[in-house]
Amino acid sequence: MRVLVIGSGAREHALCLALAADPKVTALACAPGNAGTAAVAEQVGVDPMSGVAVAGLAARLRSDLVVIGPEAPLVAGVGDEVRAAGISCFGPSAAAARLEGSKAFAKEVMAIAEVPTARAFVASTPDEVAAALDEFGPPYVVKNDGLAAGKGVVVTTDRVAAMAHAATCGRVVIEEYLDGPELSLFCVTDGTTVVPLIPAQDFKRIGDGDTGPNTGGMGAYAPLPWLPGRIVDEVMQVIAMPTVREMRQRGTPFAGLLYIGLALTARGPRVVEFNARFGDPETQVVLALLDSPLGGLLAAAATGQLHRHPPLAWRSGAAVTVVIAAPGYPATPTTGDVITGAEQEGVLHAGTRRREDGAIVSSGGRVLSATAIGATLADARARAYALAATIKLPGSQYRSDIGLRAERDEIRV
Secondary structure (H helix, E strand, C coil): CEEEEEECCCCHHHHHHHCCCCCCCCCEEEEEEECCCCCCCCEECCCCCHHHHHHHHHHHHHCCCEEEEHHHHHHHHHHHHHHHHCCEEEECCCCCCCCHHHHHHHHHHHHHCCCCCEEEEEEEEEHHHHHHHHHHCCCEEECCCCCCCCCCCEEEEHHHHHHHHHHHHHHEEEEEECCCCCCEEEEEEECEEEEEEEEEECEEEEEEECCCEECCCCCEEEECCCCCCCHHHHHHHHHHHHHHHHHHHCCCCCCEEEEEEECCCCCCEEEEEEECCCCCCHHHHHHHCCCCCHHHHHHHHCCCHHHHHCCCCCCEEEEEEEECCCCCCCCCCCCCCCCCCCCCCCCCECCEEEECCCCCEEEEEEEEEEEEECHHHHHHHHHHHHHHHCCCCCCCCCCCCCCCHCCCCCCCC
């Protein structure tokens, strides 16, 4: 099987590593890729937002399967162009990817499917925003209706800050605040059958103790030792399956990766958000523990054969990933700095590129992910942080508490 991965982040690096380990994957390319994916996949330049270009590249490479990593190409319909060219594609259609592309649309789907989620209002004017904020009270949850690269959400007790964020977004979804620990559950689906992966927890705030502004994600760990075993089955029954069923009944079946962001509230699981692709940084830890071949799983979902796929196998132990960010992130990151220690096992690349002189330099806000597996969560944390300490990037920053509360058994459902 010849596979083409579209994207250039740590998620795509993790996907490439897992696909390269699949004995049935005979050729692997990544477009446009980064300095890390180049070690395991052929690098090919392409505009990931151009469906025509991606489909043409897949045809030239004689790809059997295209895997689209980022959300923007999916929402733009790149997967539709690939399928129209007669090539299997893992990733939903543009119509189905609206589950991520519009939070208002996702709320509409959840309401019809009777999926539990936060109460919400869609607001487009300052008066509508003010009324919604007054209805719910603090903490205020204000979400950009469209794509915002993981940084379109503000949760604050400052009403002025909430109003200001809404003003920068235009159309927003304002929600009631959901209490309880959050987690991410990835579900692979072909539009009918749904297969859950293991749950993970990520960390959105830039600073220790969940302080500072939201980011695209500063780290993650899996599995979740504090999570009751019944929760995944409950989420499948009341959230994942009804959502997939509703999308199919609309004539826009969702086939690909349904990312369910959840809050475990006193009233039970509630959907915080849907995404239409693998999440970053959770992908780094989930795929590190997956013992089943990834290529066969994604191909089965892309071709409507997921019901024939054998049950997934998982490695024992735990995985932790720590995101190393550039100075200035998430506001205005500094780029172009030389990185040392980036070419080690367990280091996944996101915002990197290789200069003509061979040096690896930073090229984005979230630069690298230090990922490790251990027999226990404590062991995995120790290994991940030991790895992170060997990576040198001037002025870089990373959180020191990824998975710490879970290690200390401080999380309660």
